[in-house]
Amino acid sequence: MDIRACFEFRISCFELIMKKTGAQIVVESLKKEGVETIFNYPGGAVLPLFDELQGGPFRQILVRHEQAAVHAADGYARATGKVGVALVTSGPGATNTVTGIATAFMDSIPIVVLTGQVPTLLIGNDAFQEVDIIGITRPCTKHNYLVKDVSDLGRIMKEAFYLARSGRPGPILVDLPKDVLVNSADFKYPEKVSIRGYQPTYDGHPGQVQRAVKVIMKSKRPVLYAGGGIISSNASKELTLLAERLGIPVTTTLMGLGGFPGDHPLFLGMLGMHGTYHANMAVMESDLLIAVGARFDDRVTGRIESFAPQAKIIHIDIDPTSISKSVKVDLPIVGDCKRVLGKILSLLEEEEIGTFKDGLHRWCQQIEKWKGLYNMEYHQEGKIKPQFVIERICDLTKGEAIITTEVGQNQMWTAQYYRFVKPRTLLTSGGLGTMGYGFPAAIGAQAAFPNRLVIDIAGDGSFQMNSQELATAVQYQLPVKVAILNNGYLGMIRQWQEFFYEKRYTSSCLEGACPDFVKLAEAYGAVGLKVTEPGEVVPALKKAFSISRPVIIDFVVDSEENVYPMVPAGEPLNQMRLV
Amino acid sequence: MRHVITLLVENEFGVLARIAGLFSGRGFNIESLGVAETLDPTVSTMTIVTRGDDQIMEQVMKQLNKLVSVIKVVDLMDKDFVEREMVLVKVAANADTRAEILRIAEIFRGKVIDVGSKTYTIEVTGDEKKIDALLALLKPLGIKELVRTGRVAMLRGSKVTTEPGV
Ligand SMILES: Cc1ncc(C[n+]2csc(CCOP(=O)(O)OP(=O)(O)O)c2C)c(N)n1
Numbered sequence: 001m002d003i004r005a006c007f008e009f010r011i012s013c014f015e016l017i018m019k020k021t022g023a024q025i026v027v028e029s030l031k032k033e034g035v036e037t038i039f040n041y042p043g044g045a046v047l048p049l050f051d052e053l054q055g056g057p058f059r060q061i062l063v064r065h066e067q068a069a070v071h072a073a074d075g076y077a078r079a080t081g082k083v084g085v086a087l088v089t090s091g092p093g094a095t096n097t098v099t100g101i102a103t104a105f106m107d108s109i110p111i112v113v114l115t116g117q118v119p120t121l122l123i124g125n126d127a128f129q130e131v132d133i134i135g136i137t138r139p140c141t142k143h144n145y146l147v148k149d150v151s152d153l154g155r156i157m158k159e160a161f162y163l164a165r166s167g168r169p170g171p172i173l174v175d176l177p178k179d180v181l182v183n184s185a186d187f188k189y190p191e192k193v194s195i196r197g198y199q200p201t202y203d204g205h206p207g208q209v210q211r212a213v214k215v216i217m218k219s220k221r222p223v224l225y226a227g228g229g230i231i232s233s234n235a236s237k238e239l240t241l242l243a244e245r246l247g248i249p250v251t252t253t254l255m256g257l258g259g260f261p262g263d264h265p266l267f268l269g270m271l272g273m274h275g276t277y278h279a280n281m282a283v284m285e286s287d288l289l290i291a292v293g294a295r296f297d298d299r300v301t302g303r304i305e306s307f308a309p310q311a312k313i314i315h316i317d318i319d320p321t322s323i324s325k326s327v328k329v330d331l332p333i334v335g336d337c338k339r340v341l342g343k344i345l346s347l348l349e350e351e352e353i354g355t356f357k358d359g360l361h362r363w364c365q366q367i368e369k370w371k372g373l374y375n376m377e378y379h380q381e382g383k384i385k386p387q388f389v390i391e392r393i394c395d396l397t398k399g400e401a402i403i404t405t406e407v408g409q410n411q412m413w414t415a416q417y418y419r420f421v422k423p424r425t426l427l428t429s430g431g432l433g434t435m436g437y438g439f440p441a442a443i444g445a446q447a448a449f450p451n452r453l454v455i456d457i458a459g460d461g462s463f464q465m466n467s468q469e470l471a472t473a474v475q476y477q478l479p480v481k482v483a484i485l486n487n488g489y490l491g492m493i494r495q496w497q498e499f500f501y502e503k504r505y506t507s508s509c510l511e512g513a514c515p516d517f518v519k520l521a522e523a524y525g526a527v528g529l530k531v532t533e534p535g536e537v538v539p540a541l542k543k544a545f546s547i548s549r550p551v552i553i554d555f556v557v558d559s560e561e562n563v564y565p566m567v568p569a570g571e572p573l574n575q576m577r578l579v
Numbered sequence: 580m581r582h583v584i585t586l587l588v589e590n591e592f593g594v595l596a597r598i599a600g601l602f603s604g605r606g607f608n609i610e611s612l613g614v615a616e617t618l619d620p621t622v623s624t625m626t627i628v629t630r631g632d633d634q635i636m637e638q639v640m641k642q643l644n645k646l647v648s649v650i651k652v653v654d655l656m657d658k659d660f661v662e663r664e665m666v667l668v669k670v671a672a673n674a675d676t677r678a679e680i681l682r683i684a685e686i687f688r689g690k691v692i693d694v695g696s697k698t699y700t701i702e703v704t705g706d707e708k709k710i711d712a713l714l715a716l717l718k719p720l721g722i723k724e725l726v727r728t729g730r731v732a733m734l735r736g737s738k739v740t741t742e743p744g745v
């Protein structure tokens with residue numbers, strides 16, 4: 001070989017090292033993002049990527065339905081605060097993810113969903129397993145990408161993770177045509193992201209923050225109303241400090257539970273349709289509502305025109321579109337909850353707090369009076385009451401387990417009767433209300449925390465929407481516990497039919513057609529327990545918690561128990577049905 | 580109230596769908612929409628005419644801003660701006676009406692850009708009022724077909740949309 005040929009040979013070797021295939025670029029990007037676990041389901045269009053993942057550093061969890069891959073990634077993200085990752089194939093694999101993506105979107109959960117796609121040349125040809133997943137998911141992702149050129153892939157991966165976790169977090173979908181995975185390009189993972197159309201505001205406007213402090217100090221009947229933003233911005237410490245410093249009572253939304261200690265004397269419980277009597281009364285009678293990371297959802301406000309009629313509203317949120325969307329806000333502060341609350345705390349150093357706190361005395365007494373009038377209650381007599389099961393789970397776990405829920409009565413009772421004391425311990429589908437969410441989400445959380453107790457408090461209806469994931473839990477030794485509150489009904493639907501449709505229980509009765517959940521568990525190689533007597537509840541829970549395998553506990557509960565209080569949809573928040 | 584909005588967006592595929600989808604998904608209305616590349620080939624500009632009260636317009640502006648592909652949104656309503664639209668009208672023409680059509684076109688500084696045995700095709704540019712007035716006059720003579728470009732708009736004076744503070 002002459003010198004020149006030798007030189008060229010070395011250059012091409014160098015190029016070989018720098019050039020990577022699309023599949024390799026995805027793998028390298030995932031490594032750079034610190035991804036540890038991928039929830040996946042393969043198919044023809046993404047095989048090049050699966051092949052590249054072989055032997056890699058990631059824990060791969062093969063689910064049994066793509067919807068579950070996304071819920072698991074979502075559960076992983078909610079439990080850890082990190083970005084969850086799901087990987088599926090084109091066509092039906094991609095469409096199966098849609099419910100999971102919409103669920104994460106409504107609750108602002110950071111996930112990245114990678115979908116396979118037919119080769120770029122075939123796009124638009126109705127090719128085998130082609131679907132326009134970008135079009136389908138445009139309204140339910142924070143952003144999505146179709147990668148058309150492998151040389152864009154590194155940048156897009158970087159942006160995807162950045163967008164998922166920054167600002168108001170949310171799901172990002174990256175659609176990967178097969179040829180893009182196979183083709184090569186120079187690869188260098190970008191250090192920084194610059195997207196000119198995306199600059200979230202983290203620090204609240206200083207003038208607005210100052211004005212907020214003044215408004216707070218003038219209030220006589222203030223309430224802090226905290227939502228999921230407290231959890232996603234890790235602001236529970238600041239929220240607690242603020243409440244304690246000023247002695248202001250706190251209510252949270254479903255998404256905010258755990259963001260403020262449930263056993264705190266200032267805690268009013270959840271507000272809204274199934275909120276506590278005193279939380280709803282306090283909000284309705286308040287003269288100042290300090291909304292932090294919440295979005296005035298209709299399940300929270302009841303009839304919007306009659307919501308908190310005497311209150312000035314301060315609204316702290318990272319997403320400007322959440323502010324003054326449904327309720328007119330007097331003092332908006334766009335920013336990250338943690339930073340803004342921190343700023344308020346530091347400004348309070350200069351305020352005369354003693355007199356303010358003294359001034360709240362009567363307000364706190366009034367709230368205590370409401371609490372005395374009606375506090376949630378049930379009587380454990382006869383058949384097992386679902387609320388009783390949840391309270392026992394709470395006692396036994398000291399409120400510190402990771403709890404997921406399905407949707408319906410099971411979800412609302414969990415919110416009411418499990419005392420969440422730490423953030424990221426309640427994983428529940430709030431915005432979309434997705435039945436079938438809880439079990440795969442529990443699998444995701446358990447994958448993140450193999451040694452923690454993870455419990456899905458389930459309904460007999462919802463559990464059947466993703467019960468196939470028992471196979472996943474068994475295969476990967478994820479010892480998730482599923483406590484089914486088996487009422488033989490789509491209970492929440494039955495409750496609405498009882499109240500509003502004269503007990504015409506159309507299509508809401510499951511009785512007689514439910515599988516034997518013990519046998520179902522056993523068929524998959526998990527453990528099944530059945531509990532019919534109140535006295536067996538605690539022993540069964542203890543037994544289940546001591547088993548290091550997935551366990552289903554089938555609690556046969558009172559079938560016509562209802563969730564109270566209840567504000568009928570569209571009624572004012574103080575129009576509560578109490579019995 | 581009617582609002583004219585100018586948007587600067589990434590010139591990439593799918594952006595129009597994102598914007599149209601936002602309007603339809605949230606129940607905002609679009610009266611007219613125009614898109615074209617700017618001097619900077621990575622940026623497109625869109626002019627959207629929409630209607631809504633203050634609360635709706637606040638949401639429209641915020642939701643547009645929230646889209647990752649949208650670089651800037653300006654509501655021109657509280658600013659000084661010019662707007663134009665072009666219309667092509669095919670009008671029935673016969674011995675009795677030819678002169679009348681030509682006269683109307685002239686008054687509106689329009690041009691006859693195509694002549695058929697029984698039609699004239701006229702091109703006119705102007706703001707909404709002018710175009711509406713033109714059409715009102717031509718209508719009795721028999722409009723056979725009509726195509727409007729939708730509005731384009733621009734700030735008056737030396738100000739440009741890309742400037743900070745606009
Ligand atoms: C995917 C999906 N389909 C339908 C609904 C409507 N829905 C809300 S609650 C509910 C009943 C849930 O039944 P179950 O899981 O047994 O819970 P329970 O209310 O009995 O505790 C239904 C059908 C939903 N939330 N999600």
Ligand SMILES: [Mg+2]
Binds near residue numbers: 461490
């Ligand atoms: Mg049920």
